[in-house]
Amino acid sequence: MIQPGATYVVMGLLDADSIAYAIGKGIEQGGGHVIYTVQNERLKRLFLDRSEKLPEAEKSALRFEFCDVLEDAQVAQLFERTGPIAGVVHSIAYANPKTCLGSDFHTEATDDLKTAFHISCVSLATVARYAYRHMPDGGSIVAMTFESRLAFPYYNWMGVNKAALEAVVRGLARRHGRDLVRVNAISAGPLTTKAAKAIPHFAYLARLWRKTSPLPWDTINDKTEVANAALFLLGPYSKKITGQIVHVDGGASIIGGDLLSMERMPEQHAEAAVMGDSSELQA
Ligand SMILES: NC(=O)c1ccc[n+]([C@@H]2O[C@H](COP(=O)([O-])OP(=O)(O)OC[C@H]3O[C@@H](n4cnc5c(N)ncnc54)[C@H](O)[C@@H]3O)[C@@H](O)[C@H]2O)c1
Numbered sequence: 645m646i647q648p649g650a651t652y653v654v655m656g657l658l659d660a661d662s663i664a665y666a667i668g669k670g671i672e673q674g675g676g677h678v679i680y681t682v683q684n685e686r687l688k689r690l691f692l693d694r695s696e697k698l699p700e701a702e703k704s705a706l707r708f709e710f711c712d713v714l715e716d717a718q719v720a721q722l723f724e725r726t727g728p729i730a731g732v733v734h735s736i737a738y739a740n741p742k743t744c745l746g747s748d749f750h751t752e753a754t755d756d757l758k759t760a761f762h763i764s765c766v767s768l769a770t771v772a773r774y775a776y777r778h779m780p781d782g783g784s785i786v787a788m789t790f791e792s793r794l795a796f797p798y799y800n801w802m803g804v805n806k807a808a809l810e811a812v813v814r815g816l817a818r819r820h821g822r823d824l825v826r827v828n829a830i831s832a833g834p835l836t837t838k839a840a841k842a843i844p845h846f847a848y849l850a851r852l853w854r855k856t857s858p859l860p861w862d863t864i865n866d867k868t869e870v871a872n873a874a875l876f877l878l879g880p881y882s883k884k885i886t887g888q889i890v891h892v893d894g895g896a897s898i899i900g901g902d903l904l905s906m907e908r909m910p911e912q913h914a915e916a917a918v919m920g921d922s923s924e925l926q927a
Pocket of ligand 1: 656657658659661662663664682683687711712713714734735736737738763788789790831832833834835836837838839840
């Protein structure tokens with residue numbers, strides 16, 4: 645679904661569990677070239693180099709560049725080095741879990757809030773500002789978001805950042821139509837990654853999805869489904885789609901209340917029983 649032979653920059657690779665990695669794999673399987681970005685050398689040593697899920701041969705074949713999006717110069721230099729590209733995936737977010745996420749929404753850590761906003765939201769605009777000049781035939785930018793119209797427990801200020809990120813997507817879509825550069829985001833359901841594990845009580849979100857998603861939602865294997873949607877948005881079949889938030893979440897975002905027992909697939913019913921969701925089974 646992507647443009648075979650074209651080069652795509654996939655930002656935010658931490659390890660083989662990263663959504664960035666699933667998208668990069670999909671691009672390669674579609675015949676595209678991938679340049680990943682890793683935040684810095686230290687994180688590469690800690691996570692990518694030690695990742696047991698990646699065979700050594702594959703690790704050494706990965707093409708990657710270091711890029712910390714807090715430094716505009718690093719973003720500018722990244723796109724100087726990539727040459728012409730057809731698309732960019734922004735799969736980056738960070739908020740200090742001790743101060744920006746957790747049981748109380750209130751926090752005094754204003755500096756942490758600013759850093760989270762810079763990394764998780766402003767950086768998409770920075771990336772677009774430097775990337776679009778390297779898309780001579782137009783292109784596509786895809787960001788990653790999480791349902792931001794609802795206030796989830798524990799997700800607190802990351803929810804605020806995701807709402808702002810989605811507004812940036814719309815602003816950039818308006819700005820870059822003239823360059824034939826499309827800008828969209830995928831709103832994914834909860835997926836097991838390092839960033840997700842840093843969210844306090846991530847398991848609660850995963851359980852919530854089991855209760856509310858009309859389609860079964862698998863927090864590990866559905867990364868591939870999220871990646872497939874990214875390939876669609878990166879490639880030529882979505883040429884007239886821009887400024888959109890595409891929900892790849894099993895449909896949980898359109899459901900009011902929990903799914904009733906009779907609305908679940910038999911497998912979901914059985915799984916709920918294993919998880920001890922007896923109240924849902926009685927609903
Ligand atoms: N995992 C989920 O449940 C889920 C759901 C919806 C959306 N998302 C979003 O998907 C994106 C990717 O997250 P993931 O779940 O794959 O986790 P991940 O931990 O694998 O990826 C997050 C990446 O952000 C990078 N990053 C953080 N600060 C950075 C900085 N200053 N400069 C450059 N890179 C930086 C990290 O190094 C890491 O590679 C994020 O935007 C996340 O909010 C995740």
